[in-house]
Amino acid sequence: MENQETQQSQPKPSVPSNDYYTKFDEKTINTIKISAIWGGVSAVIMSIAGMLAVYYFTRSLYTNMMGQYLGNYMGQPIAPRIFNLGVLLNSAIWGIIGGAVAGYIIAKFYPTFVGWQKKYVSNKLNTFFKILFWPYLVGLAISMVMSGALNMMNSGFNLFIIIVVADLISIYLYAKMMDKNVGKYYQ
Numbered sequence: 328m329e330n331q332e333t334q335q336s337q338p339k340p341s342v343p344s345n346d347y348y349t350k351f352d353e354k355t356i357n358t359i360k361i362s363a364i365w366g367g368v369s370a371v372i373m374s375i376a377g378m379l380a381v382y383y384f385t386r387s388l389y390t391n392m393m394g395q396y397l398g399n400y401m402g403q404p405i406a407p408r409i410f411n412l413g414v415l416l417n418s419a420i421w422g423i424i425g426g427a428v429a430g431y432i433i434a435k436f437y438p439t440f441v442g443w444q445k446k447y448v449s450n451k452l453n454t455f456f457k458i459l460f461w462p463y464l465v466g467l468a469i470s471m472v473m474s475g476a477l478n479m480m481n482s483g484f485n486l487f488i489i490i491v492v493a494d495l496i497s498i499y500l501y502a503k504m505m506d507k508n509v510g511k512y513y514q
Contacts, residue, residue, distance in 0.1 A: 351434075354512040359430035361508045362501075366426015367419045369497035374418035376493030378411060380486045426501075433459075433505075437513055455513040459502035467494055 351359075433440075437458075444452040452458045471491065 355434040358434040358509045359427050362430025363423045363427040365501045365504045367423040369501045370418040370422025372497040380489040455510045456502050456506040463498045
C-alpha cells in the first residue's frame, strides 16, 4: 500500500508533445515544402544541362580533334556517358536540402527583403516572383563576367550557353512555382 502511495505521489514523466512540430506556422511549412520540391527540380534541370554540355563538348572534342588518333579504347568510346544517375540523385538531394533552407529563409526574412528592395531599388522588385527571380539573374550575370564565361562564349565555347539557358529556365520555373503555390502568403 505504501508502494502505491509513493508511485502516485511521484510526478509522472511528461510525454513530449507535438509542439515541436507545430512551432512553424502554415506559411513557413508550406514555403519550406514547395521550395524543397522545386529546388530539387531546378537542381536536376541544371545537372542534366551540365551533363549534356559536357557530353556534347567532350564527344565533339574527341571526335574532331583526337578521334583520328585515339579512336576507341578496347572497343569502348572515349567520350563519357551522357547521363550519370548518381550525379542526378546527388543533385536532387542537395537541391532539396538547399530549397528547404531557402524556403525557411524566405519565410522568416521576406519582410526584410521587401524593405531592402524598397530602400535600394526603389520598389522595382515589388512582387514575390520578382524578388525571387531578378536577384538570381543579376548574380548569374555577375558570376559570368567574373569567371570570364562571356569571353569563352564569344570564342565558340558553347558549353556555357547550354548551362546558362538551363540556369535561367530552372530559376524561372522555381520562382514561378513558388509564386503560384505560396505567393498568397507574400502579397
